[in-house]
Amino acid sequence: MSPQQSAHPSRWQNWQRSLYRFRQSGLSIAGLCIVLVLLVIAVAGTWIVPFPDHITGGINTAARFKPPSSLNWFGTNELGQDVFTLVMAGARVSLIAGFGVVMIAALLGGLIGALAGYAGGWIDDVLMRLTDLMLTLPSLILAMAIAAALGAGLDNMVFAISMSWWPGFARLVRGEVIAKKEDLFVQAARALGASNSRILFRHVLPNVMSPIIIKMSLDMGFAILAVAALGFIGIGVKPPTPEWGSLLSLARGYLPDYWWTAIFPGLAIFFAVLGFNLLGDGLRDLFDPKARR
C-alpha cells in the first residue's frame, strides 16, 4: 500500500467527526443558511429584485407609503420606492463594508499582535500600550469623527471603523501567540535550529488560526452593526445608495403609522448579525469541542 493511499482515511475521518459535531447543533446550521442567503442576495441582488431602478434613485411618488402587499412585499416608503428592493440592495453594502472592516482589522491587528507576542520585550510593551490606548477610546465616536472628516462614502466608513476595530484582533493574536510560543513543540523546533520565520509561520500561526477565524466570523456581524449605526446617525453612505442604517434613520420620522419602512431594514440588520453570530458559535464548537458542554 503506497504511503499516499493511507493518507486519505485519517484526514477524512478527522473532518468527518468535526462535521458531525457542526451538523449536530441546529443553531450553527441556521447561521450558515442565513449567511449563504445573504451572500446570494449581495451577489445577485440587482437581478433578482422586483424594482431594480429604485436602487439607483428611481422614485414612484404615486405609490407612496403602500403597506406590505403581494406587489411590494415590504410596502413602499415616502418616495414610493419598494422597501424590499432597497433592503436587498442594502445587503451588498453592509456585507462589503463588514468584510472590509474585518479583513483590514484582522490583518493589521494580527500583524501587530503577532509581532508584539512573538518579539516580546520592549516591542511588546510599546505596541501593547498603543493598542490599550486605542481600546480605551470610544470606538464609535472615533469612527464617526474619522468618517465625518473624510466625508461620507463606503471606503471612508470602512477605514474609519477598522481604525478602531484592529486593537481587538491585536490583543487576541498577541495572547494566543504568547501562549503558543512556550509550547514544547515550538521549543523543539527552536532546538532543531529552525529560523524565527519558520517557527512563526509553520508552528505558531497555524495553531493560532482557529480562534482568529472564529473572531472574524463573529466580528463580521458586529461590523455590519457598526456600519448600520454610522448610517443611522447620518454619517454613513452617500444617498441614494441604500444602506440599512440610513433607511432605518429616515423611516424613524414616519412612525408609528408607516411602521413597515422602519421594521424591515431593522430586521434585516438583526438577521444578518444573528447569522454571523450563529456561524461563529458553530465554528467555535467545530474547532474547539471542549468549549461547549
Add this chain to the structure above:
Amino acid sequence: MLQVKGLSKIYPGRRGSPAVTALDDVSFTIAPNSAFGVVGESGSGKTTLTRCLIGLEKPTRGEMLFEGRDIARLSPQDMREMRARIQIVFQDPYASLNPRMSAQDIIGEPLLIHHDRLQLTARARTDRVVELLERVGLGVRHLHRYPHEFSGGQRQRIGIARALAVKPQMLILDEPTSALDVSVQAQILNLLVELQDSLKLSYLFISHDLGVVRYICDRALLLLHGKMIEEGPVDQVFDHPQSDYARRLIAAIPDVDPARSLHLTA
C-alpha cells in the same frame, strides 16, 4: 564528547525578589558512546541545564565544550550547525509534537531545516523518514497520521525519530519515559539502549527515577538546588552515596521489593 566546566546560571531577581541560583558550579564529562544520567527533584536545575546545553539560554559562568568548542560562545551560524549534532527528546509526548503536522512533516522538518548541508531531494527525504519510522518501531502506514491519532508511546517514538533525522552524535533525553505507563516505558528504554549501540550515540539522560537512570546510564550526577551532590559510576553513586541527602533520596524511592514494605520495616 562533552565537557562541562564550572557551569552556573543565576536568574536576576525581578522587582525586589531575590536572585535565583539555578545552577552552581556544575562540572562533568560525557565520553563518546556512553550514557550519562542527571538525577534531581523538581527545582534542582536539571531543566536549566538542558536549556543551556541546547542554546535556549546563556549560562552566567562556565563552559560547555562539545568536541572542544564552547556551545555558549558560538556564532549563530556555528550554533545552527551545532544544533544538528545535539538533539533533544522532551518529556511530554502530547505537547512536543505540532498537532497540525503529520508524522512525515514532523520527522522530515529537521531535514528541511538543515537542507543546506544535507542536500536531500524530496524523494530522498521521504525514504529517510520511512527508514527512521521503521528504526523506532513504527512503519510506513503511520506516515500521514496526525499526533492525536497516536498513543503516548508512539508519539515518543516519533520524537526520537525526529531527533535522529540529522544523524546527531548526542541525544539529550529530558525525562523521556516518566509520562508513560510501565510497559510502554520498558519498550522505549529498550529502544534507546538498542539505538545507542547501533548508532554509537552518547546520551545525557535526565530523570527523577533512579531505577530508570541505573538501567540506561553508565555514570550519573545528582543535583540538589543547582549544586552537584554526587557524581560517578552508577553503582558507586547509588550503592555507596556520600551525602546523606543522596542516602535519604535513594531510601525514599519506592522500589518494587515487598521486603521494604512499611508494614515490615515500621
Add this chain to the structure above:
Amino acid sequence: MALLSIENLHLTIPSFEGEAQILNGVDLTLERGEICGLVGETGCGKSLTGLSISKLVASPPARYRQGSIRFDGQDILGLSESAMRALRGRRIGMIFQDPTTNLNPLFRIGDQMIDVALHSTGANRWSTSARREARARSIAMLERVGIQDAHNRLDDYPHQFSGGMRQRVLIAMALIGRPDLLIADEPTTALDVSVQAQILQLLFDIVREDNIAVLLITHNLGVVARLCTHVAVMYAGRIIERGTMADVFNRPRHPYTKALLNAVPTQKTRKGTLQGLGGSVPDPYLPHAGCRFAPRCAWAEARCSEAVPPETDLGHGHGVACIKAGDLA
C-alpha cells in the same frame, strides 16, 4: 461482612464512536485496616472504579449495566443523592492526584475545612458555636497531618502552600469526618520522591491509628510495594489477579502481572534484561470474547479467546483470572 464489596460491576459510557465498555465485571472486597492497591495502566478503569464507590460518576451518561457496590451493607448504586451525601465525607473520604488543582484557589484553607467539618457532624452552618468547634477540629486535624502553626495557616490561601503541604491539607479534609474508608486516587504521583515518601508514611500511620480501610489507586508498583497490604491488578476493566501484596509481588501468576513486574527497572536490573510488553490496551469500543489479555499474552492458546476466564483461588485469597494459572510457576 466486608466493609466494602463490589460484585460483578459493569459500567459503560456512550460517546461519538459508540458505547465504551469501561468496567467489565469488577469484584473487590475491602476490610478495615487493609490498604488495597488497585494497580493498572492508563485506561484500565481503576479511577472510575474509585469514583463509582462514592457515586461521583455522572450517570447519565454513564450506565451501570450489572453488579452492585455495597458499603457497610448499604447498596450504593440504589442510594439517592442526599443519602449518598450523608456518606461522603462522614463515612467515605477521597483524595485525588494533583494538589495544585484540588483546592479552590479563591478561598482560604479554613473556609473549605470548616464547611467540611460542619457537614461531617451535620451541625447548623450558621451557629457560631458550631463554627468555632468546627474550626478547632480543623486545626487539630491539620496538626495531625503534620502542618505546623495550623491555626494561622488556616487563613492562608492554597497558593501559599507547597505541593506536599497541599496534599496534607487535602488528606486532613478527607479525614476530618472520621471516615471508615479512604479512597486515594494517585495521591503521590504529582509529588517529588522525598515528599512522596512522607505522604506514604502519613497514610500508613493514619491507617494504623484509626484502623480505616484505604483503596490506593495507582500505576506505580513501587508505591504499592511500599504501602499496601493487599493488591488487585486491573486490566481492561477487570481485576485479573488479587491477593496479599507479598503473594502477588513474590509469586505473580497472571501473565500480565508478571509482565508488569518485569517491566519496572529496579536497582538490580542490568542493561538489556528489561522485557517490554508488546501490543497496546484493547479498544473499549470493540466487543471482546474471552480473555482480553490474550492478544498480548505469550502463553495464550485458542481456548483463551473462547470464554472469559473465571477467577481461580490459589490459596488464602490469591485469586487469578487465567485458565492456565495453575501451571504458570
Add this chain to the structure above:
Amino acid sequence: MIRFIIRRLVLLVPVFVGLTLLVFTISHVLPGDPVKLAAGPQATAEEIASLSREFGMDRPLPQQYWHYATGLLQGDWGQSVLTRRPVAADLKIYLPATLELVFAAIFLAILIGIPAGLISAMTANRWPDYLTRILSLASIAMPRFFLALVLQLIFAMSLAWLPLNGRFPIIDLPPPTITGMLTIDSLLAGDWLAFTTSCEHLLMPALAMSLSPLATITRMMRASTLDVLQQDYVLAERALGLSQSLIILKYVLRNAFSSTLTVIGLYIGWLLSGSVLVETVFDWPGIGLYATKAIVTQDFMPVMGVTLSIGFIFVLVNLVIDLLYGVINPKVRYQ
C-alpha cells in the same frame, strides 16, 4: 493591598497623558477646517484668519497641544468654535445624563445576566439552557437603535405606558442637581414623584442599551461556570460531601464571577461610546448627541472633550474592576 492600589494609580498618569496626546493628534491629523466652517460660507479670508487666531489655530501644533494640556489641568477643556460655550460646562450637563443611562444599563445587565448564566450552566443542555442560549444570541444580534425604536413603537406610541422620549417633563419640577443624575438626585431630595417620573423616562433607553451586555454577560457567565464545574476542586468538594447548592452558590459562583468581571469593564466602554444611538432615538440629552452635533460641524474641541472624558471614565472603571478582581482573587493581590 494599599501599595497595590497606589502603584496602579501612579500608573494611570502616563495613560492619561497618552490619551490626551492620542486624541489631540487624531483630531488634528484629520482633514477639514472647523474655523472656515464656523465662520460661514460668505466669510472673507480676513474674518477666518481673525477667528482662527482667536482660537489659537494658527500656532504650531506642539504649542497648541501644550496650551490644551495645561488648560485641561485647570478645568479649561477648550471652547466650541461654533457656540463659544466652554466644553467643560457642556460636559457637566450632558455627561451625568449618559452616565446615568450607562450605569442603569450595566446594573440591569449584571442583575439579570449573572443568575441567568448560572442557571443556564446548571441546566446544561436542557430546555432552560437552550432557551437562554437562543435568547442571548438573538439579543447580541439585536441593534440597540432598532430595539429602541421597537420599544418606543410598542410602549410609547401604541400602549402609551411609558413616555415617548426625553429625560424629564419640562412641566414638572426637577430635583436639585447634586450628582446630575436625576434618579439619584430625586432620591437624595426625597422627592418620590420626581424619582418615579425620572425612572419612567429612564426605563426604555436603559433597557435598549442593556440587552447586548446582558446577553454577553449571560454567555460569559455560562461558559466560565461550565469551565469551573470541570475543575478538580469541584469534584473534590463533592467527594467531601458538600451539598450541591453550597458548592454552586459559594465556591463555583465566586470563581465564575471573577472571570466574567473583565467583560463588564470592557462593556462600560462600549456602552459609553455607543450611547449616541439610543440617545438619538429618545432625544436623551447626553454626550452622545453633543458629540454627534460637534462631529457633523467638525468642531473638534467638544469632540476631544467627549472622547477624553469617556476615555478617563473607562480607565477609572477598569481600575475599579481590577481592584475588585484583586479582592476576589488573592493570588493577584500578592503580586
